[in-house]
Amino acid sequence: MLRVIAITMFSIILFSEAIRASEFRLVDLTHTHDQDAVSWPGPNNKFNFTKEHRGIYEGGPGEGGFWLEFNYFQTPEHMGTHIDAPCHFAEGAPRVHQIPIEKLTGPGVIINVKSKVAANIDYRVAIDDILDWETKYNKIPDGAVVIMNSGWSLRYPNKTLVFGSDTWEDITSYHYPSWHEDTVDWLVKNRNIHMVGVDTTSLDYGPTVTAPVPFAAHRVLGANNITGIENVANLDSIPESGTTIYAAAFKLYEGSGSPSRVFATVPVDNPRKMRKNRN
Template sequence: MYWTAKTVFFVLFGGLFNGINAATSSSCSDIRVVDLSHVHGPKPLTAPFFPPYSFEIVNRSISPALGGNWFETNYIKTSEHSSTHIDSPSHFFKNRLRMHELPLEKLYGPGVIIDVRKQVSRNPNYKIQISDIRRWESTHGRIPNGAVVLLSSGWDKRYPDPNVVFNTKTTSDITSYRFPSFEFNAITFLAKFRSVHIVGSDTPAIYLNSARIDLSGFTFLFQRNIPVVLNVANLDRIPPSGSTVFIPAINIYDGSGAPARIFATVPASKMLKKYYG
């Protein structure tokens, strides 16, 4: 979904993100805000080797202790790596940044949406290659420094059924997973030659080796303190370039990741027509 941005949005965030073109070069009415996250619950997607999500209603009633006012509060238990979320570099690399150590200025950047839905329709295991990145650049220009590069495969439409998302009958067997991701050389290209802030995908992982358990795509980024975002949604609702993507996440002390309410700001003139209004 998206909303017309109101003045309050810029009162709250405009100063914090001063210098972001999408937020400072246009008036409030010229900006659209697009939600790029799945709702966290009631059955958020979680890998089978992570603890399951639980939600407990603690109180939903009139509270005499609070002056007879209505009072709601709940208790949740969740994996850091559940639903739409961010992986901090410490997730798969020792002595790298944890959640509370991530610089806030690294949690946003120009949105680079690499659309491979056509390729995925022919090959569900398609991997973004350097040629796909070059093709994007031939149309939209060189990927800017500090970009948030996101794989758009349409896989978010499968959410949250784990068998459908992981594309397997046996979710306990990681080697059976089949879904779109990045080639290793594409990941190294983005990290070494494009100075990206974040790499992400609308799938459960940015790198997948179906032959064996292989985290090298993750560790190449994490060694360089580049975070990853996963299970991103609604990438078909923002343009390939021209947006600014933000990754607000819970600032968990010593966290290896966190659920995130990822969103993008898009100039109205760049909104895709079928979603504009």
Template sequence: MDTVLYFSVLLLTAVRPMYSAPRIVDLSHQQDDNAVSWPVNPPYNFTKLHRGFYAPFNIWLENNHIAMPEHMGTHVDAPVHTFKGTWRTHQIPIEKLYGPGVIINVKAKVESNPDYRVSTDDLLKYEEKYGEIPRHSVVIMNSGWTQKYLNNTLVWGTMQLLDSSTFHFPSWHEEAVTWLINKRQVNAIGVDTPSTDYGQSKTLPCHLIMGKNNVVGIENVANLDNIPESGSTIYVPVIKIYDGSGGPARLFGTYDDDPDKTNAASTATSSMFYTCFFIIPLIIKF
């Protein structure tokens, strides 16, 4: 038995399984004075309460105060944001705040039409390429709008920031949102623009449909070109604000850039253990 154990340990230490570490992509803009928010909202406020040596504990100490709207920068719309009686921010089940990442790339269409709305046809074409959108997905429009983020005039598509009738930016069509909810039971729907309804919307139908169905909205998503259109997992860690209608989120996605390597590593590891604990003992016995 000592001989079996010796050879097993020797093989385990000599052959190291090759695990593939996942890629991680930050999908959030930073929160600061420039963070995009509806123009009528109060501004972001960051106040230094203490920054320096703190004699009572003989340490360097920093402590700040922040004040900001819930719906600012990269943030979540809780369903109650637009539909009374649905989930408030602290009530959103944690399992609804992540899912398979589905990135719908409409950048080419937006170039010629800043009022473009993602259609059901766009979703069907995505499925032709990548297969059926998984249930409980986090589906996000990539319009390329993130490149405009630090310029309010470009983000809102107007010089008249206090007149919402002049807004021009892309988003979702209500028929596509309805299809995602009814046909694919998605967890969340997002955009890289300021709203899950396009700039010229007068009635916010996508917000209403998502709210009514307890589907999370995500706005001002960043860095969508850095994550694959299919094959990722996206996490939506919104601050758990009690009684809130939304809140800022450090959105991020993970993916394996070499899935074949992961499968190979898994197979190699299984084979190694099988050899250690089944084949070697048989060889020594006979």
């Protein structure tokens, strides 16, 4: 009898430890979507939020009124924190409503290049940056969400700072960091990834419009059915390894992109992976 009790107590302890080990906190990685949300300039790239009703509603059945709110909003697909569907730069590739939901989440891989961006605002994440991450944390896990952390989100939503230009209406004047096309090509060929993201406004660096191959990183990702995430926020609030990233995109029919609530789950009892990001 005592042996049965001991085994039972041991099982309870193991179960309790397993539950405790699975505890996590949620971290929001999304900029607020409003009239200040950033998108590339264009005639229709404006946000509109109209209050249809906000107050006491007295036109319904029953006695007395009650509080009621409902609104109308209009937004570009590629504004604020959002995803790029593969079709954005690849003909025939999946549109937003065709992206499998399991491809909108995965282990977080945060590539910290803040020190390199401090020396070169047009820095592009290199293959060596990926290999350096793997030296610290082992091979990128299958289904990963690989995101550049350049520290750029602190500039949001100031368009002059976000686009790195005093004339941000001119898309040929931009300066900000992002991915090198050779790096994303290496990732899709050598690792099994779900998404690639940035804390800047584009998966291609600022001068991409005048580059020999414009939007080269976008084109590589789209051709390989990889979803992108742009304008990711608060990356310094999560560790470089050990999280799970989610991009809860609006399931927009025929969409080439969608504003998204991007967030991370972070284990609360994992000191090795919870160490502070290096500057």
